[in-house]
Amino acid sequence: MSKPVRMGVVGTGSVAVRGILPNLICDDIQDSVNVAAVCDLAPGRAKAAAERFGAPHYFEDYDALLKSGTVDAVSLATPIGLHYEQGKAAIENGLHVHFNKTMTTTAAEADELIALAAEKDVRLVASPGQMLRPVNRAMRDAVKGGSVGKVIWATTGAAFGRYHENEKVRTGSDPLSNINPSWYYKKPGGGPLFDMTVYGLHTLTGILGPARSVTAMSGIRLPEREFMGKMYPVEMDDNTVILIDFGDALFGFVYGVVAGSFPVFASAIIYGTDGKIENGNLNGKPIDFPERATEAEFGWQSSLPHVHGEHLKLDEPHVYEDVMQLVDWIREDKPSVATAEHARHVVEIFDAAYRSAKSGQAQELRTTFEEID
Numbered sequence: 001m002s003k004p005v006r007m008g009v010v011g012t013g014s015v016a017v018r019g020i021l022p023n024l025i026c027d028d029i030q031d032s033v034n035v036a037a038v039c040d041l042a043p044g045r046a047k048a049a050a051e052r053f054g055a056p057h058y059f060e061d062y063d064a065l066l067k068s069g070t071v072d073a074v075s076l077a078t079p080i081g082l083h084y085e086q087g088k089a090a091i092e093n094g095l096h097v098h099f100n101k102t103m104t105t106t107a108a109e110a111d112e113l114i115a116l117a118a119e120k121d122v123r124l125v126a127s128p129g130q131m132l133r134p135v136n137r138a139m140r141d142a143v144k145g146g147s148v149g150k151v152i153w154a155t156t157g158a159a160f161g162r163y164h165e166n167e168k169v170r171t172g173s174d175p176l177s178n179i180n181p182s183w184y185y186k187k188p189g190g191g192p193l194f195d196m197t198v199y200g201l202h203t204l205t206g207i208l209g210p211a212r213s214v215t216a217m218s219g220i221r222l223p224e225r226e227f228m229g230k231m232y233p234v235e236m237d238d239n240t241v242i243l244i245d246f247g248d249a250l251f252g253f254v255y256g257v258v259a260g261s262f263p264v265f266a267s268a269i270i271y272g273t274d275g276k277i278e279n280g281n282l283n284g285k286p287i288d289f290p291e292r293a294t295e296a297e298f299g300w301q302s303s304l305p306h307v308h309g310e311h312l313k314l315d316e317p318h319v320y321e322d323v324m325q326l327v328d329w330i331r332e333d334k335p336s337v338a339t340a341e342h343a344r345h346v347v348e349i350f351d352a353a354y355r356s357a358k359s360g361q362a363q364e365l366r367t368t369f370e371e372i373d
């Protein structure tokens with residue numbers, strides 16, 4: 001076994017402070033990974049995070065972190081619109097990268113990162129690792145095995161609601177609790193598709209496989225949003241509906257909207273000639289998979305490979321799981337299910353949807369991904 005991976009957490013905002021850092025400092029994984037540095041450009045935030053989580057180094061400048069020689073890998077927990085340029089800079093410096101969702105905002109950006117990572121021989125893991133979930137693999141196997149008969153159509157989607165405005169680290173007064181979420185309304189990278197629909201679309205494509213083409217309508221339904229008594233303009237589409245062609249007249253309906261959603265969050269509903277499957281239930285009855293009893297007792301995240309003990313009491317264990325996928329890949333040369341190629345295909349669907357909504361034309365998709373077990 002090699003030395004622990006020296007991890008740099010970039011962006012010490014909500015997901016880092018609530019989820020990634022508390023999980024990564026747990027005793028059980030210190031032989032595999034250490035938080036070596038944190039980085040955030042907001043004045044005082046990186047220092048405060050380093051103090052709270054015991055990181056030996058902190059940086060307010062990302063390039064300074066990359067050049068510091070203090071880390072082997074980074075977890076990018078910054079706004080989505082920064083992931084491409086920050087990912088590229090990390091790879092160019094020979095660092096492995098975990099992308100919090102979503103990896104990039106265009107398929108061309110993802111192409112470039114995947115090619116550069118191959119050239120530099122570094123590993124990429126992209127959240128959300130939905131197909132790490134045993135329930136999703138069981139649904140895929142059930143659908144492939146004909147449990148719903150011939151698949152006819154499928155759906156997933158999510159609503160923004162006021163989730164980010166209400167997160168507990170946003171309304172305080174110190175650097176780790178006054179984290180403004182208004183980038184979620186801005187371009188590039190804002191909007192409910194990249195933020196929330198990304199979970200269900202990983203599930204849907206993980207079960208049905210890659211799609212062929214996309215048609216969409218999209219726009220801004222709420223021109224302003226309120227946070228802490230101040231109004232912010234919404235610059236990124238917040239209401240998008242997408243039709244997806246999986247080929248052979250198998251269709252999907254996918255959405256990212258301001259409000260109103262029907263599938264279980266992050267799940268997909270697949271309808272066939274013999275019924276429907278959703279969130280591990282076939283026609284209302286649970287399908288069998290070995291981890292079901294564990295999930296029933298300890299919650300759905302307990303069936304993820306690294307989520308046990310202390311991690312079950314902390315926020316966002318599934319995000320921690322994705323970071324550990326990168327750690328294992330680096331140390332044990334064990335490829336992860338949460339591939340950059342799957343993430344790129346999901347990004348291409350969103351990218352194509354926005355182009356389709358603008359042009360009024362269906363958009364052919366060109367990327368694909370391999371299923372990994």
Ligand SMILES: NC(=O)c1ccc[n+]([C@@H]2O[C@H](COP(=O)([O-])OP(=O)(O)OC[C@H]3O[C@@H](n4cnc5c(N)ncnc54)[C@H](O)[C@@H]3O)[C@@H](O)[C@H]2O)c1
Pocket residue numbers: 010011012013014015016039040041042045062076077078079080082100101102167179180181183195316319
């Ligand atoms: N908030 C959640 O519930 C959640 C859950 C899972 C994944 N994520 C993902 O995690 C990422 C971060 O989301 P968040 O909600 O924590 O955002 P956030 O706004 O709470 O935190 C982002 C942090 O990045 C910092 N930052 C901005 N530009 C920077 C730069 N150039 N260099 C260094 N730091 C910079 C900001 O100062 C801020 O502290 C996103 O990819 C998001 O999709 C968020």
